[in-house]
Amino acid sequence: MLIRYGMNARLPLYNSAKGCVFASSSVLRRQQFLIRTLGGCNSQSYQQRVGGIRSMAASGIEADADSILRAITPVLESTKHKGQAGKIAVVGGCREYTGAPYFAAISALKIGADLSHVFCTRDAAPVIKGYSPELIVHPILEESYNVRDEDKSNIKDRVLAEIDKWLERFDCLVVGPGLGRDPFLLDCVSDIIKHARQSNVPIVVDGDGLFLVTNHLDVVSGYPLAVLTPNVNEYKRLVSKVLNAEVIDPGAHQQVQLLAKRIGGVTILRKGKSDLMSDGDTVKSVSIYGSPRRCGGQGDILSGSVAVFLSWARQHGKAAETDPRISQMNPTLLGCIAASALLRKAAGIAFESKRRSTLTGDIIECLGRSLEEICPVYPSS
Amino acid sequence: MLIRYGMNARLPLYNSAKGCVFASSSVLRRQQFLIRTLGGCNSQSYQQRVGGIRSMAASGIEADADSILRAITPVLESTKHKGQAGKIAVVGGCREYTGAPYFAAISALKIGADLSHVFCTRDAAPVIKGYSPELIVHPILEESYNVRDEDKSNIKDRVLAEIDKWLERFDCLVVGPGLGRDPFLLDCVSDIIKHARQSNVPIVVDGDGLFLVTNHLDVVSGYPLAVLTPNVNEYKRLVSKVLNAEVIDPGAHQQVQLLAKRIGGVTILRKGKSDLMSDGDTVKSVSIYGSPRRCGGQGDILSGSVAVFLSWARQHGKAAETDPRISQMNPTLLGCIAASALLRKAAGIAFESKRRSTLTGDIIECLGRSLEEICPVYPSS
Structure with a gap:
């Protein structure tokens, strides 16, 4: 590749x-x-x-995103039962941040996943639950301010025991939206990622999850089912830490590829004017025009979307089998391409009607139409 | 039969x-x-x-669901007062789950019940109240983590005293949506079911309520006003426990009938591609095409809907009297048939516009239109 x-x-x-x-x-x-x-x-x-x-x-690295979306999106059949179209979990949400994990988790449902869970702190749970009754919200994490030093070990064991009850049911974990940077919380989440690796559950890392893994690369290094979705600043930190270099523009494709390779073949989705993605082997870009609006929260839509498409690419790549260009591609990369394209198109649709007022919630409401336009449930042919 | x-x-x-x-x-x-x-x-x-x-x-066991819906849905008259179209209560909602009891309770209202109550834990109550001001939410249940061993007996007495104040006012109880599996909580709910039996209040058991009754069959066994609404996995556990057998497909009708009979004539609604329902005597199916979307929460709509239609079938079956095929049928079975058909049609309507984005909330918004299309308030004839 x-x-x-x-x-x-x-x-x-x-x-x-x-x-x-x-x-x-x-x-x-x-x-x-x-x-x-x-x-x-x-x-x-x-x-x-x-x-x-x-x-x-x-070389032309622009992905044929529409074909990929059509290939990996599962056909809906009445014989299927709850869960078969995807079970996603978001690890994130603390006293300070509650919107981000909601955006990631609800985006997964709006794209077509059957079940979407959030694992957050006790304080964040009632708020996130309140955003939508469609999510299953587990108030299991703790921040330092709520925990005595002598209780930390027991609480960590309890958090991990609770996660372990659920972990193998999930098709993908999203780690980071609204996680915050509390050291004790991040220590627990670091172990959650390790448990997910042991269970071979794919992990999308975004937001404060990237803060965690940039400082502790061993947590994801060498795990081919890990996807990192850094924005400009998060990418800068990663490049500095891993490559001991600055971000370059001509040569950006090669740099993202090198970065992914150096972290042992994880997949990196570098968000930008064009999204660039590589698993250290293949490099692809998605440059579809979306929207000029940069309201906060769009990264959370992306991480939830990558989780769904990655799961579908791993499990339901039936149509992909007929196209070797797609079937030979890493499912993590397919997930990134599909999510990037869908978000851009949804943002474009939302911006058409809402203009400067466009918010993340408006874009989420356009995810379904965006997918339906590319990959209709009932194809006209 | x-x-x-x-x-x-x-x-x-x-x-x-x-x-x-x-x-x-x-x-x-x-x-x-x-x-x-x-x-x-x-x-x-x-x-x-x-x-x-x-x-x-x-034999043709497909129910004539439209006729049943028309026969049991009460005529709306300005002489009626609040409560006569149904007073439903949902027992469910704990620290972890709040969406499920909301879906069940709001569905009851959206179909046409006058009052819908939720009995949940203290932690769940503010969240469920927040979903909608239309519901009456009682924060009376407790989970083990909130209760000292020496207080359990008193707290249980208090829970039951609180329930007893309300019980006889309800036309039907839904037990299980978002109940969780806390042993102390389930112990209290087990006694709530017993009290409901003593008061001859019909009970629809779903979700974690089925976990409870599968392990303690005596709680519902022999109660003809109990309806169990298992999904694929819950049904599997019931069949294994009661019949010491595996679920069969050819012969599914007979098995659900046998299961209902063995639990002493409760009614079972087995959810699946076709819904199968039996009171141990009659067996019926509802196979109307709904939607291929399997998002979590649809089971909660169903349990709330069964509660309403069952109540109507018991109290308002005026039109049914003119059709002996309907009037001779068990009201629990009529409730199951009507609820299954209505949910399927509502899911179909929601899916037509929302496609892969369809969520449980979207289906709930279509319950009214679905009923109006089958059984208009102002018939054209």
């Missing part, structure tokens, strides 16, 4: 005739950094690596 | 000419199991019993 999406085209900034680079350019310095650090390429020659870098910039 | 719906037709899988069966067929093995265990038929000969089994598969 590295070869397929990375090694075949040319990078015009390099003088390929001479095989040398204009070292004075800062862009080239960044690319030299990439050449030095391209993970997994140690056995390749310098020329091979340069050739790889050259190739990426010119 | 067993004869009417069970003994008159032929089961083609049996070789009736020879009066023997092809024992190699797994279907027949299941039917043999049924013949061996058919409750209450001990005085019948083997041939009579086989004849009964034969008859069921071929």
Whole structure:
């Protein structure tokens, strides 16, 4: 896949005739950094690596998102029973933040998941429950202000025992929306992620979950079912921590690929003007125009959506089997592409009617129409 | 009724000419199991019993749900006063679950009941109250974590005294939506069911209420005003516990009938692709196409709806008197048929506009239109 999406085209900034680079350019310095650090390429020659870098910039990496959405979205059948279209759980929600986990969890339902749970702190639970009776909200987490030091070990055991009762029922966990940064809470969540790994449950990490894993990379490193969905700042921190470098723009595709590879083949969805996603092997982008509105909460829609599509891609990729370009792709990557495209289209629909007033809730209300327009329940053919 | 719906037709899988069966067929093995265990038929000969089994598969058991809905739905008259169209109470709602009791209680109102109460834990009450000011929510139940062992007896007495103040006013109790599985709570609810029996209040048991009665069958056994509404897994547990057998598909009608009979003539509504319902005597099915969406919470709509229609069938079956096929049927069964049909039609209407985004709340919003289409307030004729 590295070869397929990375090694075949040319990078015009390099003088390929001479095989040398204009070292004075800062862009080239960044690319030299990439050449030095391209993970997994140690056995390749310098020329091979340069050739790889050259190739990426010119290759078409824009995903065929509509085809992917149609391929992985399951056919609805009356013989199916509750749960078969997806059971998602969001770990997040504390005294300070309650909107984010709600947005992530309700988005999963609005796309078509059957059940959506939230695991949050005791204080956050009544508020999140109050947003919607459609969610199942478990008030099991605790923040330091509510816990005596001598009780921490017991409380952590209780939290993990409660999570373990549910964990294997879930098709995907979203960790981070509205989690906050309380050290004791993050310590518990770190163990929740470890338990999820042991049970092979896919994990989407966003928001404060990214704060946690950036500081403790071992928690997700080497887990191919982990998806990180950083925004500009979260991505900057990740790149600095993992690659000891700055974020680059020309070469962004290669950098996200390298980052994913360095974290042991997790999938990274870098949010931006174009969303870039890589599992360390394939790199794809989604550039569909959405909306210029940047109201808070859209990242939460995305993380909940990735969870659903990733689950569908793993379980219901029936149509995908007929298209080898899709069936050979990592389900985590398919989930990212589908979610990114759906959110952008929904944001566009919402913005058409609400303009500057568009809020995250308005976009969530357009998720269904957005999916139906791409992938109708009753195809006209 | 067993004869009417069970003994008159032929089961083609049996070789009736020879009066023997092809024992190699797994279907027949299941039917043999049924013949061996058919409750209450001990005085019948083997041939009579086989004849009964034969008859069921071929007899048309699909209910005429529209006629039943029209027959049992009361005429609205300005002379009536508050409460005459139904007073329903839901026992359910705990720290973990609040959506389920809300869905059941609000569905009862949306169909046309006048008053809908919820009896839940102290923690759940503010959240459920917050979902809607239309409900009357009593924060009287307690879970173990909130109760010291030495206080349990007093608290239980207090819970029962509170329930007793209300019990005889209700036309039907729904026990189970969002009840949770706390042992102390379930112990109290077990006694609430006993008190309801003493007062001859009909009881619809769903969700965690089914967990309770499956483990303590005596609580409902022999109570003809009890309706159990199990889903696939709950039904599996009931069949295993009561019949010491597995769920069968060919022969499903007979099995649900046998199960109802074995629990002393309670009514069972087995939810599935077709809903099957029996009071141990008559068996009926409702197979109207609804929606392929399986979002959580639809079972709660059903339990609240059964409560209303059951109450109406018992009290207002005026039109039913003109149709002996309906007037001779058990009101619990009429309630199940009407509720199943109404939910399916409402789910179909909601799905037409919301597609994959359809949530339980959307279906509830269609209950009124669904009933009005079948049974208009102002008939055109």
